[in-house]
Amino acid sequence: MVVNPKQAVAWMNSLVVQNELLGQRPVVTNNLNIVKPPAGEPTLLVWDEVTTLFHEFGHALHGLLSDVRYPSQSGTSVPRDFVEYPSQVNEMWSWEPEILRSFAVHHATGEPMPAEWVDTMLASRVWGEGFATTEYLAAALLDQAWHQLAPSDVPTSVEDVLPFEAAALAAAGVDFESVPPRYRTTYFNHIFGGGYSAGYYSYIWSEVLDADTVEWYAENGGLTRANGDAFRHRLLARGGSQDPLASFEDLRGRPAEIGPLLERRGLV
Template sequence: MLEDGVFYAANKLYGLNFEKRTDLPVYHPTVTTYTVFDRDGSELGLFYFDPFQRDNKRGGAWMSNFVDQSKLLGTKPVIYNVLNIPKAADGEPQLVSFDNVGTLFHEFGHALHGFFADQRYASLSGTATARDFVEYPSQVNEMWATDPAILANYAKHHETGETIPAELIAKIEEAATFNQGYALGEVVEAALLDMKWHALTPAQARAIDTPEKVSAFEAKALSELGLEVALVPPRYRSPYFNHIFSNPAGYSSGYYSYLWTEMLDRDSREWFAENGGLTRENGDHYRATVLSRGGTQDYFDMYRTFAGREPDVTPMLKARGLIADDGGSDANAAADGALPPQTVGTN
């Protein structure tokens, strides 16, 4: 999955090559390391891959840097991806669920954002971007998990060697549109509730000092928004809305970012499909206009430079099955229509 899927896609799109290392220290025996070589053969950075569940390991999936890219400091990126795939018993084949395949492509999308960093200051380098932009490149990378050329190279039956049938992928993608009205509704509610909480003044917030007052504020806020909680409750209720109150990743007033980046992601998939899909020309363009820019540009300007137009919400609504697909070009949409819990640095 990693070498014949994720790395293979990165080679086709960006000309990257990967060399497995056995001479570098690792923090667990199941962690593997690779030198990442750029399209011109130069060393781009180091990649650490930590895929399996362990009893003492936090759940979820994430990417982060051991070393940030910085021209000022003369450092190249050292990046790790963490997943929690159940490890097969000794002697058994290591099988991976479709969801975990998508998660690996997602997290490696973050890694690419870090590897292609080309900034003077680490504070603007790679994934050091706004909360409502950082998930965008990683979500785009998920699309290649179901690209026919990539699937043919990695998605093979462990006994027969048969490539996964296109018909099965189509069924998975179609099934992903089930109940999306509810799924979208609960996330929109949570995002708007987040906004309501963070629009309070300090004095107003201090006055909501009991569980009863918290619940009352939530009910009032959702009512004012015209949302019917009995029909579709928000994904997270206020007493356990960890993302916006205690999560170190800092979602405060930014939970909407999942939907915003999904919109950019789906529109970008449309752009790739309209321009020939999996090609080096497209990969190099995306790298030059988005992945290498870090936090150095206005994000609207960055997107316009990439796509040549404003972003459009229509591909996202099509992918979720909320409006009819008129046979447009978003044929390789990833199957995971639900919002993933993982982020660049934590889950």
């Protein structure tokens, strides 16, 4: 992966992928663009940067804990709609009160973040989720509508784009004037220039898996070493050596369910 280091993004790189065939151990980097502090001052992160750091470290764990024979099946070499799942699980731990207490401290005094702040942050997670979920689903369904067209049915005139879009949203039941799609057709770079053709849904599908996994942790005693080992060996280590959903079901004991995500988003 080649990324301009001046871009305001974060990413994980696998420099060497784990594999038994060549006896290679993984070498992984995490990259996060943050504001350089004044001389002699500590580097402080805003909350979005904290969650991004946890997210990218989840990708790193997926690469570092791989245990497969072939390089082509190592770590994050899984379908696009699965690759974000382990990273989103790790991102959720940044919100866990037990974890917050271990790192969210005042940089000068060492005082932990006040409990009422933590409660406010957790409560804020569901603010606006109805809007956010609807605008995302509208964009994902619009993506599907474009990429399920036969070549002969693709509009050939600019004037036909908006009518097609309106019809597609209406057919999917998401034509709400107050909640337009996150990306309209004319600037939907993800699906026309960003490698997510017919795959924009993958973000929320990964979150379905991640929310169900976080619930699995809760049902089995939380952030214990035994649970971490199970997640490592049954899922992270498997990479693409088997159907990733088989790895998920081996961990969860059943197929994924949407209930935990709806609960997290306050939509039950």
